[in-house]
Amino acid sequence: QVQLQQSGPGLVKPSQTLSLxxxxxxxxxxxxxxxxxWIRQSPSRGLEWLGRTYYRSKWYNDxxxxxxxxxxxxxxxxxxxxxxxxxxxxxxxxAVYYCARFYGEIVGAYFDYWGQGTxxxxxx
Amino acid sequence: AIQMTxxxxxxxxxxxxxxxxxxxxxxxIRNDLGWYxxxxxxxxxLLIYAASSLQSGVPSRFSGSGSGTDFTLTISSLQPExxxxxxxxxxxxxxxxxxxxxxxxx
Numbered sequence: 001q002v003q004l005q006q007s008g009p010g011l012v013k014p015s016q017t018l019s020l021x022x023x024x025x026x027x028x029x030x031x032x033x034x035x036x037x038w039i040r041q042s043p044s045r046g047l048e049w050l051g052r053t054y055y056r057s058k059w060y061n062d063x064x065x066x067x068x069x070x071x072x073x074x075x076x077x078x079x080x081x082x083x084x085x086x087x088x089x090x091x092x093x094x095a096v097y098y099c100a101r102f103y104g105e106i107v108g109a110y111f112d113y114w115g116q117g118t119x120x121x122x123x124x
Numbered sequence: 125a126i127q128m129t130x131x132x133x134x135x136x137x138x139x140x141x142x143x144x145x146x147x148x149x150x151x152x153i154r155n156d157l158g159w160y161x162x163x164x165x166x167x168x169x170l171l172i173y174a175a176s177s178l179q180s181g182v183p184s185r186f187s188g189s190g191s192g193t194d195f196t197l198t199i200s201s202l203q204p205e206x207x208x209x210x211x212x213x214x215x216x217x218x219x220x221x222x223x224x225x226x227x228x229x230x
Contacts, residue, residue: 037219046211046221046223046224047168047211047221047224048221049218049219049220049221052219062218064125064218065125098167100167102215102219107173107174107177108155108156108158108173108174108177109156109173109174109215110158110170110173110179110215111158111160111168111170111213112170114167114168115167116167117167
Protein backbone atom coordinates (compact mmCIF):
# COMPACT_ATOMS: atom_id res chain seq x y z
CA GLN A 1 0.00 0.00 0.00
CA VAL A 2 1.47 3.31 -1.09
CA GLN A 3 1.13 6.29 1.21
CA LEU A 4 2.02 9.91 0.54
CA GLN A 5 2.47 12.23 3.50
CA GLN A 6 2.66 15.96 2.83
CA SER A 7 4.33 18.51 5.06
CA GLY A 8 4.97 22.22 4.90
CA PRO A 9 3.62 25.59 6.03
CA GLY A 10 0.03 26.61 5.46
CA LEU A 11 0.76 30.32 5.29
CA VAL A 12 3.22 32.05 2.98
CA LYS A 13 3.79 35.78 2.52
CA PRO A 14 3.46 37.36 -0.92
CA SER A 15 6.70 37.36 -2.97
CA GLN A 16 8.15 34.56 -0.85
CA THR A 17 8.66 30.88 -1.69
CA LEU A 18 6.10 28.16 -1.11
CA SER A 19 7.80 24.89 -0.08
CA LEU A 20 6.12 21.53 0.41
CA UNK A 21 7.44 18.00 0.80
CA UNK A 22 5.81 14.66 0.02
CA UNK A 23 7.20 11.61 1.80
CA UNK A 24 6.63 8.28 0.06
CA UNK A 25 6.10 4.91 1.72
CA UNK A 26 5.34 1.66 -0.09
CA UNK A 27 7.11 2.71 -3.30
CA UNK A 28 10.32 4.41 -4.39
CA UNK A 29 10.77 7.90 -5.77
CA UNK A 30 13.18 6.20 -8.22
CA UNK A 31 10.49 3.80 -9.50
CA UNK A 32 10.61 3.18 -13.25
CA UNK A 33 6.83 2.91 -13.42
CA UNK A 34 5.76 6.04 -11.58
CA UNK A 35 5.94 9.80 -11.85
CA UNK A 36 5.64 11.99 -8.79
CA UNK A 37 3.41 15.00 -9.23
CA TRP A 38 2.19 18.19 -7.63
CA ILE A 39 -1.37 19.37 -8.30
CA ARG A 40 -3.28 22.27 -6.80
CA GLN A 41 -6.95 23.12 -6.54
CA SER A 42 -8.70 26.42 -6.01
CA PRO A 43 -12.26 27.60 -6.70
CA SER A 44 -11.03 29.96 -9.40
CA ARG A 45 -8.61 27.61 -11.20
CA GLY A 46 -10.10 24.18 -10.51
CA LEU A 47 -7.66 21.26 -10.55
CA GLU A 48 -4.34 22.36 -12.00
CA TRP A 49 -1.41 20.06 -12.67
CA LEU A 50 1.83 21.84 -11.73
CA GLY A 51 4.59 19.41 -12.58
CA ARG A 52 6.32 16.08 -12.02
CA THR A 53 9.60 14.34 -11.46
CA TYR A 54 10.40 10.80 -12.56
CA TYR A 55 13.30 8.44 -13.11
CA ARG A 56 13.85 6.53 -16.34
CA SER A 57 17.58 5.73 -16.25
CA LYS A 58 18.02 9.43 -15.43
CA TRP A 59 15.92 12.09 -13.74
CA TYR A 60 13.35 14.11 -15.66
CA ASN A 61 11.18 17.06 -14.68
CA ASP A 62 8.17 18.50 -16.50
CA UNK A 63 6.35 21.66 -15.54
CA UNK A 64 3.09 23.33 -16.50
CA UNK A 65 3.52 26.38 -18.71
CA UNK A 66 1.55 28.50 -16.24
CA UNK A 67 4.19 28.11 -13.50
CA UNK A 68 7.29 27.05 -15.44
CA UNK A 69 9.32 30.15 -14.58
CA UNK A 70 8.67 29.83 -10.84
CA UNK A 71 8.58 26.12 -10.01
CA UNK A 72 11.10 23.49 -9.00
CA UNK A 73 10.32 19.86 -8.14
CA UNK A 74 13.17 17.83 -6.70
CA UNK A 75 13.47 14.17 -5.76
CA UNK A 76 15.33 13.20 -2.60
CA UNK A 77 16.37 9.57 -2.89
CA UNK A 78 18.01 9.48 0.55
CA UNK A 79 14.67 10.27 2.22
CA UNK A 80 12.41 8.75 -0.47
CA UNK A 81 10.48 11.96 -0.95
CA UNK A 82 10.04 14.81 -3.38
CA UNK A 83 9.49 18.49 -2.92
CA UNK A 84 7.79 21.49 -4.47
CA UNK A 85 9.15 25.01 -4.48
CA UNK A 86 7.08 27.80 -5.99
CA UNK A 87 8.78 31.19 -6.03
CA UNK A 88 7.40 34.71 -5.97
CA UNK A 89 3.95 33.69 -4.81
CA UNK A 90 0.90 35.94 -4.96
CA UNK A 91 -2.58 35.55 -3.47
CA UNK A 92 -3.53 33.78 -6.73
CA UNK A 93 -1.36 30.87 -5.57
CA UNK A 94 -3.66 30.26 -2.62
CA ALA A 95 -4.96 26.71 -3.06
CA VAL A 96 -5.04 23.19 -1.71
CA TYR A 97 -1.85 21.51 -2.88
CA TYR A 98 -1.70 17.76 -3.46
CA CYS A 99 1.13 15.40 -4.22
CA ALA A 100 0.18 12.30 -6.19
CA ARG A 101 1.63 9.22 -7.85
CA PHE A 102 0.98 8.82 -11.57
CA TYR A 103 1.43 5.14 -12.35
CA GLY A 104 2.02 3.79 -15.82
CA GLU A 105 1.11 0.35 -17.10
CA ILE A 106 1.02 -1.04 -20.63
CA VAL A 107 -2.76 -0.66 -20.66
CA GLY A 108 -2.81 2.90 -19.38
CA ALA A 109 -1.65 5.40 -16.80
CA TYR A 110 -3.41 7.17 -13.98
CA PHE A 111 -3.25 8.92 -10.61
CA ASP A 112 -3.77 6.20 -8.03
CA TYR A 113 -2.38 7.57 -4.76
CA TRP A 114 -2.69 11.08 -3.36
CA GLY A 115 -1.39 12.98 -0.39
CA GLN A 116 -3.80 14.38 2.16
CA GLY A 117 -3.72 17.87 0.67
CA THR A 118 -2.32 21.05 2.20
CA UNK A 119 -4.18 24.34 2.18
CA UNK A 120 -1.63 27.04 1.45
CA UNK A 121 -2.74 30.61 1.92
CA UNK A 122 -0.69 33.47 0.49
CA UNK A 123 -1.23 36.47 2.68
CA UNK A 124 0.76 39.07 4.57
CA ALA B 125 -0.88 23.00 -24.25
CA ILE B 126 -3.86 20.69 -24.66
CA GLN B 127 -7.14 22.14 -23.39
CA MET B 128 -9.89 19.92 -22.00
CA THR B 129 -13.44 21.23 -22.25
CA UNK B 130 -15.84 19.42 -19.99
CA UNK B 131 -19.64 19.72 -20.12
CA UNK B 132 -21.94 20.37 -18.50
CA UNK B 133 -20.31 22.23 -15.61
CA UNK B 134 -23.15 21.08 -13.38
CA UNK B 135 -26.26 18.98 -13.58
CA UNK B 136 -29.17 17.98 -11.37
CA UNK B 137 -30.32 14.39 -11.43
CA UNK B 138 -32.34 11.91 -9.42
CA UNK B 139 -31.35 8.55 -8.01
CA UNK B 140 -31.72 5.98 -10.77
CA UNK B 141 -31.13 8.45 -13.61
CA UNK B 142 -28.67 7.82 -16.41
CA UNK B 143 -26.04 10.56 -16.43
CA UNK B 144 -23.64 11.45 -19.22
CA UNK B 145 -20.66 13.80 -18.96
CA UNK B 146 -18.51 14.75 -21.91
CA UNK B 147 -14.96 15.94 -22.37
CA UNK B 148 -13.48 17.35 -25.55
CA UNK B 149 -9.75 17.71 -26.16
CA UNK B 150 -8.32 20.58 -28.20
CA UNK B 151 -6.32 18.05 -30.22
CA UNK B 152 -6.28 14.29 -30.60
CA ILE B 153 -5.14 12.43 -27.49
CA ARG B 154 -5.66 8.80 -28.61
CA ASN B 155 -7.28 7.17 -25.58
CA ASP B 156 -5.00 8.82 -23.00
CA LEU B 157 -7.85 9.98 -20.79
CA GLY B 158 -9.03 9.23 -17.29
CA TRP B 159 -12.09 10.08 -15.24
CA TYR B 160 -11.97 10.96 -11.55
CA UNK B 161 -14.60 11.50 -8.88
CA UNK B 162 -14.07 14.01 -6.10
CA UNK B 163 -16.08 14.56 -2.95
CA UNK B 164 -15.72 17.65 -0.74
CA UNK B 165 -12.52 17.72 1.29
CA UNK B 166 -11.12 14.62 -0.42
CA UNK B 167 -8.58 13.95 -3.15
CA UNK B 168 -9.88 12.80 -6.53
CA UNK B 169 -10.53 9.09 -6.94
CA LEU B 170 -9.80 7.20 -10.16
CA LEU B 171 -12.83 5.71 -11.91
CA ILE B 172 -11.76 5.07 -15.51
CA TYR B 173 -8.37 5.05 -17.23
CA ALA B 174 -7.36 4.68 -20.87
CA ALA B 175 -10.77 6.14 -21.76
CA SER B 176 -12.74 2.96 -21.11
CA SER B 177 -10.95 0.74 -18.58
CA LEU B 178 -12.77 0.45 -15.27
CA GLN B 179 -10.49 0.77 -12.25
CA SER B 180 -10.59 -2.23 -9.92
CA GLY B 181 -13.23 -1.83 -7.22
CA VAL B 182 -15.25 0.79 -9.10
CA PRO B 183 -18.93 -0.16 -9.63
CA SER B 184 -19.86 -1.33 -13.11
CA ARG B 185 -22.51 1.41 -13.43
CA PHE B 186 -19.59 3.68 -14.38
CA SER B 187 -18.36 3.42 -17.95
CA GLY B 188 -16.21 5.46 -20.29
CA SER B 189 -15.96 5.71 -24.03
CA GLY B 190 -14.30 7.73 -26.75
CA SER B 191 -11.04 8.21 -28.55
CA GLY B 192 -9.25 11.05 -30.28
CA THR B 193 -10.93 14.25 -29.13
CA ASP B 194 -14.35 13.28 -27.73
CA PHE B 195 -14.92 11.27 -24.57
CA THR B 196 -17.89 10.35 -22.40
CA LEU B 197 -18.38 9.20 -18.83
CA THR B 198 -21.70 7.48 -18.22
CA ILE B 199 -23.31 6.53 -14.92
CA SER B 200 -26.02 4.07 -15.86
CA SER B 201 -28.13 4.38 -12.71
CA LEU B 202 -27.18 7.19 -10.35
CA GLN B 203 -26.79 6.17 -6.71
CA PRO B 204 -26.83 8.44 -3.63
CA GLU B 205 -23.05 8.05 -3.19
CA UNK B 206 -22.44 9.27 -6.76
CA UNK B 207 -23.32 12.88 -6.01
CA UNK B 208 -19.90 14.46 -6.42
CA UNK B 209 -17.76 16.39 -8.88
CA UNK B 210 -16.27 14.56 -11.86
CA UNK B 211 -13.11 15.48 -13.77
CA UNK B 212 -11.48 14.24 -16.92
CA UNK B 213 -7.69 14.23 -17.23
CA UNK B 214 -5.61 13.88 -20.39
CA UNK B 215 -2.11 12.44 -20.17
CA UNK B 216 -1.23 12.38 -23.86
CA UNK B 217 0.97 15.46 -23.58
CA UNK B 218 1.81 16.46 -20.04
CA UNK B 219 -1.38 16.53 -17.95
CA UNK B 220 -4.51 18.66 -18.15
CA UNK B 221 -7.71 18.42 -16.14
CA UNK B 222 -11.13 19.33 -17.41
CA UNK B 223 -13.10 22.01 -15.60
CA UNK B 224 -15.26 19.55 -13.69
CA UNK B 225 -18.94 18.55 -13.60
CA UNK B 226 -20.82 18.84 -10.34
CA UNK B 227 -23.59 16.27 -10.07
CA UNK B 228 -26.26 17.45 -7.66
CA UNK B 229 -29.45 15.99 -6.30
CA UNK B 230 -32.61 17.06 -8.11
